[in-house]
Amino acid sequence: MRIIPITLPTPFYIGPVNVYLIAEDPITLIDTGPKTKEAAAALREGLRHAGFLTADIRRIVLTHAHEDHCGLAKSLRDEAKNAEVMVHDWETGHRVGRLEHEEHRKLLARAGVSDDEIEGMRRVYEGVRLYGDSFAEHEYSALEDNAELEFETGVLRVVHTPGHTPGSCSFVREADRTVIAGDCVLKRITPNPVLSPDPIDPAKRFHSLAEYLVSLARLRTFAPTLVHGGHGDSIHDYEELFNRYVRAIQQRQGQVISLLPLISKAGATAWDVSRALFPDTDDVHRFLAVSEAVAHLDLAHAEGKIEMELSGAAEVYRKPDGS
Numbered sequence: 001m002r003i004i005p006i007t008l009p010t011p012f013y014i015g016p017v018n019v020y021l022i023a024e025d026p027i028t029l030i031d032t033g034p035k036t037k038e039a040a041a042a043l044r045e046g047l048r049h050a051g052f053l054t055a056d057i058r059r060i061v062l063t064h065a066h067e068d069h070c071g072l073a074k075s076l077r078d079e080a081k082n083a084e085v086m087v088h089d090w091e092t093g094h095r096v097g098r099l100e101h102e103e104h105r106k107l108l109a110r111a112g113v114s115d116d117e118i119e120g121m122r123r124v125y126e127g128v129r130l131y132g133d134s135f136a137e138h139e140y141s142a143l144e145d146n147a148e149l150e151f152e153t154g155v156l157r158v159v160h161t162p163g164h165t166p167g168s169c170s171f172v173r174e175a176d177r178t179v180i181a182g183d184c185v186l187k188r189i190t191p192n193p194v195l196s197p198d199p200i201d202p203a204k205r206f207h208s209l210a211e212y213l214v215s216l217a218r219l220r221t222f223a224p225t226l227v228h229g230g231h232g233d234s235i236h237d238y239e240e241l242f243n244r245y246v247r248a249i250q251q252r253q254g255q256v257i258s259l260l261p262l263i264s265k266a267g268a269t270a271w272d273v274s275r276a277l278f279p280d281t282d283d284v285h286r287f288l289a290v291s292e293a294v295a296h297l298d299l300a301h302a303e304g305k306i307e308m309e310l311s312g313a314a315e316v317y318r319k320p321d322g323s
């Protein structure tokens with residue numbers, strides 16, 4: 001199975017994004033890049049270099065519905081007439097919903113984010129949304145966990161790896177233990193568990209970090225020898241990366257817990273923690289920063305390491321006395 005990485009520019013802070021061409025029937029593109037002229041041109045060039053045209057693509061598979069990964073999906077589908085688009089069901093609500101629906105606002109209010117600040121975040125994401133088209137429900141087919149995507153010479157197994165987003169999926173070629181992991185696994189940075197409503201019950205928060213740890217462990221069971229991530233270089237030593245991630249998550253949790261009494265004896269919201277952790281963040285990073293704080297507080301609370309109390313609409317976390 002020929003897996004050909006194509007790297008595309010993005011207008012985002014994260015930098016270029018990797019998409020993957022599976023160069024055998026049915027010709028499949030995993031992720032598409034953002035909806036920009038530059039990414040579209042670079043993709044066309046990458047395909048041409050591999051000996052293909054956009055029109056040859058039969059299947060567009062999305063690791064998740066962030067604009068840097070899915071933005072060009074609709075226009076590619078239209079150009080490659082009747083190419084099938086596949087994405088996990090849990091991704092589509094997330095995509096349509098980000099910061100526009102009431103449940104997102106409620107989650108942010110619970111995290112202690114002020115109305116003004118929420119409005120600012122919403123405006124930033126309005127801009128981000130311009131880099132992708134949304135899909136109606138009948139325009140894609142759902143990726144199912146454990147399903148096999150068939151190719152001429154083998155299969156890619158769909159592995160649902162929630163965490164970064166609820167519907168994030170990875171694709172595993174068990175024959176040579178190669179994984180295409182989207183933003184679940186990145187070489188240089190620990191992916192951000194983005195604040196999302198629970199896809200089953202949107203009034204609840206998705207337990208992104210707990211889910212993420214399970215996803216990392218699940219990928220480990222495939223003993224990957226090569227992991228292609230959504231950004232940056234591929235990973236040859238998954239075991240090293242797994243241990244590094246787990247350590248980084250534990251360290252950040254320790255840091256978050258010890259910040260709580262320093263911010264205030266009475267406790268702190270996720271927003272307070274995010275401002276203490278990342279005081280200089282701006283734009284989209286304010287949302288990502290509060291996402292990170294929520295994810296760590298949520299997990300620490302679930303593990304019984306900190307206490308939580310509602311103060312109005314907001315959750316206030318406290319380090320227990322004497323701990």
Ligand SMILES: [Zn+2]
Pocket residue numbers: 064066164183
């Ligand atoms: Zn992403």
Ligand SMILES: [Zn+2]
Pocket residue numbers: 014017066068069183230231
């Ligand atoms: Zn990404």
